[in-house]
Amino acid sequence: xxxxxxxxxxxxxxxxxxxxxxxxxxxxxxxxxxxxxxxxxxxxxxxxxxxxxxxxxxxxxxxxxxxxxxxxxxxxxxxxxxxxxxxxxxxxxxxxxxxxxxxxxxxxxxxxxxxxxxxxxxxxxxxxxxxxxxxxxxxxxxxxxxxxxxxxxxxxxxxxxxxxxxxxxxxxxxxxxxxxxxxxxxxxxxxxxxxxxxxxxxxxxxxxxxxxxxxxxxxxxxxxxxxxxxxxxxxxxxxxxxxxxxxxxxxxxxxxxxxxxxxxxxxxxxxxxxxxxxxxxxxxxxxxxxxxxxxxxxxxxxxxxxxxxxxxxxxxxxxxxxxxxxxxxxxxxxxxxxxxxxxxxxxxxxxxxxxxxxxxxxxxxxxxxxxxxxxxxxxxxxxxxxxxxxxxxxxxxxxxxxxxxxxxxx
Ligand SMILES: Cc1ncc(COP(=O)(O)O)c(C=O)c1O
Numbered sequence: 001x002x003x004x005x006x007x008x009x010x011x012x013x014x015x016x017x018x019x020x021x022x023x024x025x026x027x028x029x030x031x032x033x034x035x036x037x038x039x040x041x042x043x044x045x046x047x048x049x050x051x052x053x054x055x056x057x058x059x060x061x062x063x064x065x066x067x068x069x070x071x072x073x074x075x076x077x078x079x080x081x082x083x084x085x086x087x088x089x090x091x092x093x094x095x096x097x098x099x100x101x102x103x104x105x106x107x108x109x110x111x112x113x114x115x116x117x118x119x120x121x122x123x124x125x126x127x128x129x130x131x132x133x134x135x136x137x138x139x140x141x142x143x144x145x146x147x148x149x150x151x152x153x154x155x156x157x158x159x160x161x162x163x164x165x166x167x168x169x170x171x172x173x174x175x176x177x178x179x180x181x182x183x184x185x186x187x188x189x190x191x192x193x194x195x196x197x198x199x200x201x202x203x204x205x206x207x208x209x210x211x212x213x214x215x216x217x218x219x220x221x222x223x224x225x226x227x228x229x230x231x232x233x234x235x236x237x238x239x240x241x242x243x244x245x246x247x248x249x250x251x252x253x254x255x256x257x258x259x260x261x262x263x264x265x266x267x268x269x270x271x272x273x274x275x276x277x278x279x280x281x282x283x284x285x286x287x288x289x290x291x292x293x294x295x296x297x298x299x300x301x302x303x304x305x306x307x308x309x310x311x312x313x314x315x316x317x318x319x320x321x322x323x324x325x326x327x328x329x330x331x332x333x334x335x336x337x338x339x340x341x342x343x344x345x346x347x348x349x350x351x352x353x354x355x356x357x358x359x360x361x362x363x364x365x366x367x368x369x370x371x372x373x374x375x376x377x378x379x380x381x382x383x384x385x386x387x388x389x390x391x392x393x394x395x396x397x398x399x400x401x402x403x404x405x406x407x408x409x410x
Pocket of ligand 1: 101102103104128130176178179180205207208227228229240
């Protein structure tokens with residue numbers, strides 16, 4: 001039995017935690033656990049040592065051989081990233097593009113769509129600011145329209161309202177799976193079913209769900225999916241990826257092309273790559289790919305089912321505890337809730353609260369109103385503190401976090 005359960009045997013049998021996951025091993029393999037209580041996994045999670053080793057090994061090769069030469073030497077391990085990501089989301093390696101972050105991945109798909117006057121884009125109320133800004137820009141340029149489908153009484157996208165909004169002029173359904181704050185997991189597979197029935201392309205922002213829970217693009221029924229490396233996948237910063245369903249790839253002309261995504265074949269012509277790498281750049285963060293491949297393989301080794309079960313159990317325990325602090329209000333929504341715990345503290349400046357926690361080596365983040373403007377406005381919220389847990393966090397950290405917050409909020 002792991003020392004955690006020896007110290008607190010009630011936790012093993014309470015159903016509060018996932019006994020199948022060796023948390024002591026996970027923490028041993030995460031050096032940052034010794035320095036900080038890290039509840040900022042939805043910002044950027046602590047890397048496991050193996051990811052750091054892969055990154056630095058490649059940087060060392062660059063130091064010793066030169067950048068191009070290092071990439072040539074490591075070609076096979078670097079290319080592994082496509083197979084690993086394909087396994088992670090259940091697609092083929094040809095359907096994956098590796099790019100610098102989730103926003104650029106999402107942009108490469110969105111700006112490739114040929115939207116015109118009167119075309120409608122359906123999204124959800126908790127849509128992320130960068131995506132919504134892109135809708136507004138394209139709407140301004142082309143005369144397309146963006147509509148946020150209302151949420152249901154639980155806070156997730158209303159499937160009934162979505163179904164009602166679907167018509168021939170809807171050319172895209174695009175939602176965020178796990179919004180930036182609010183604990184919410186939008187019902188992506190149900191949205192995917194509606195999109196498929198209507199034959200409308202479905203773009204899923206899975207930036208905060210990948211690495212936290214099992215993601216299967218077939219089961220979800222999305223045509224495009226974007227994600228980042230640094231959040232729940234525990235990969236390096238400056239990495240991300242895009243999945244595009246193979247039937248769609250050749251119908252989407254990327255908004256930018258270069259000599260990697262296309263080939264200059266004669267004076268007047270170029271030919272775009274047939275696979276999803278048409279959405280990539282020639283130049284990229286090569287060491288980051290090595291780190292991302294290891295991060296994905298590391299997550300697959302733990303198992304995404306086991307990871308999600310533990311993340312949900314820890315977040316549930318944290319919500320229960322925080323609910324007892326006077327003046328603290330929880331603001332998580334949805335039928336299914338994930339590892340993001342969002343709250344407000346009355347009469348407190350959230351940025352100052354974050355800094356005070358930081359001074360105790362406790363990491364959280366603050367989501368300002370304009371990151372999810374529609375949702376925050378509808379709920380009358382100005383900002384939220386976001387404590388996001390991962391499987392390597394433990395119950396002792398929840399107790400310490402609770403004590404620190406009780407102290408600061410009181
Ligand atoms: C829902 C959502 N989508 C997209 C992004 C952007 O990801 P990246 O910073 O990797 O571009 C974020 C970042 O917080 C996010 O929360």
